[in-house]
Amino acid sequence: xxxxxxxxxxxxxxxxxxxxxxxxxxxxxxxxxxxxxxxxxxxxxxxxxxxxxxxxxxxxxxxxxxxxxxxxxxxxxxxxxxxxxxxxxxxxxxxxxxx
Amino acid sequence: xxxxxxxxxxxxxxxxxxxxxxxxxxxxxxxxxxxxxxxxxxxxxxxxxxxxxxxxxxxxxxxxxxxxxxxxxxxxxxxxxxxxxxxxxxxxxxxxxxxxxxxxxxxxxxxxxxxxxxxxxxxxxxxxxxxxxxxxxxxxxxxxxxxxxxxxxxxxxx
Numbered sequence: 001x002x003x004x005x006x007x008x009x010x011x012x013x014x015x016x017x018x019x020x021x022x023x024x025x026x027x028x029x030x031x032x033x034x035x036x037x038x039x040x041x042x043x044x045x046x047x048x049x050x051x052x053x054x055x056x057x058x059x060x061x062x063x064x065x066x067x068x069x070x071x072x073x074x075x076x077x078x079x080x081x082x083x084x085x086x087x088x089x090x091x092x093x094x095x096x097x098x099x
Numbered sequence: 100x101x102x103x104x105x106x107x108x109x110x111x112x113x114x115x116x117x118x119x120x121x122x123x124x125x126x127x128x129x130x131x132x133x134x135x136x137x138x139x140x141x142x143x144x145x146x147x148x149x150x151x152x153x154x155x156x157x158x159x160x161x162x163x164x165x166x167x168x169x170x171x172x173x174x175x176x177x178x179x180x181x182x183x184x185x186x187x188x189x190x191x192x193x194x195x196x197x198x199x200x201x202x203x204x205x206x207x208x209x210x211x212x213x214x215x216x217x218x219x220x221x222x223x224x225x226x227x228x229x230x231x232x233x234x235x236x237x238x239x240x241x242x243x244x245x246x247x248x249x250x251x252x253x254x255x256x257x
Contacts (some may be wrong), residue, residue: 055228059209063202066209071186075212084221 001097002031003041008099010068015045015099018061023047026096029075040073041065043099044092050082100255104177109257111170112247118165119243122158126236129155134229136222149216152229156214159232162239163207170246171197177255197245199238207235 003011015025029042043065051057058076065074079089129151132138142149171192172182182188189201198204213219213228250256 053227053231055210055213055224056206056231059213059228059231060202060206062209063205066205067186067202071184078224083223086220 001027002034002036003027003099007069011041011043011065012099014061014064014068015043018057018064019045019047020049022049025099026092027099028092028096032095032097040075041069042075042077042092044077044079044089044096046079049080051078051080054078054080054083100177104173105255108170108173108177108250108255111165111173112250112256115162115165115170115243115247118158118162119240122155122162122236123240125151125154125158126233130230130233134226134233136226139216139222139226139229142216142225152214152216155229155232156211159214159236159239160211162243163204163211166239166242166246167204167208174246174249177253192242192246195249197249198242203238204242207232207238210235 011025011027015023019025024046026044026046027042028044030036030039031041045058045061058078062074062076065076066072077088077092079085079092138148142152167185167189171188175182175188175191180191186201186205189198189204192198193201210228210231213224214232216225219225219228247256
């Protein structure tokens with residue numbers, strides 16, 4: 001996994017502040033590949049309750065994380081009871097590492 | 100202020116003026132009724148609605164990019180302010196009262212990624228992104244007015 005302990009702490013903290021202590025955040029995608037370089041930070045945020053205005057919610061978290069992580073591009077995929085489960089969610093759960 | 104800088108500022112102000120009017124027009128036409136998940140799902144088969152959404156997303160994105168990537172650095176430079184990475188410029192714009200919040204501006208930029216209907220498979224997310232975008236149109240228009248107003252106040256208008 002190509003994230004520093006400090007970056008993981010920042011992600012955990014912001015995810016909990018925004019989505020609650022019962023949320024779970026997983027890293028998936030190219031940042032799991034230790035042989036790759038750079039790349040976006042792909043996160044799956046699992047929330048056990050319905051999310052209002054989900055597009056804005058995930059955009060706001062991604063923007064906060066980008067700023068906190070020095071401008072690195074972050075994508076936040078949401079999983080919540082009121083949202084569809086798409087193939088990408090399956091991939092993110094299967095390969096993702098819980099932070 | 101060199102003639103070249105002034106000409107560029109005036110050019111960008113004209114571009115922003117047009118982009119604001121075009122965004123406003125398509126925003127009013129598209130959101131006569133709310134963007135619901137059902138309406139978002141109809142984009143796949145409704146070519147006219149899909150084109151209207153495309154126009155909205157394109158115009159929304161172009162105005163935000165022209166403001167943050169072109170006009171903002173040009174005004175800061177004309178004022179003798181340091182310019183740097185976009186986020187630093189946005190922080191300055193927030194302090195100067197031209198944008199409401201740099202963080203909100205970044206969130207709006209992220210939101211645009213979710214407005215692209217061909218990429219979005221969850222209609223709740225697509226509808227939510229477009230409807231949120233509609234809600235931020237006044238935010239972009241106010242930022243444009245503030246920046247162009249600054250030019251006029253400095254006597255740099257046409």
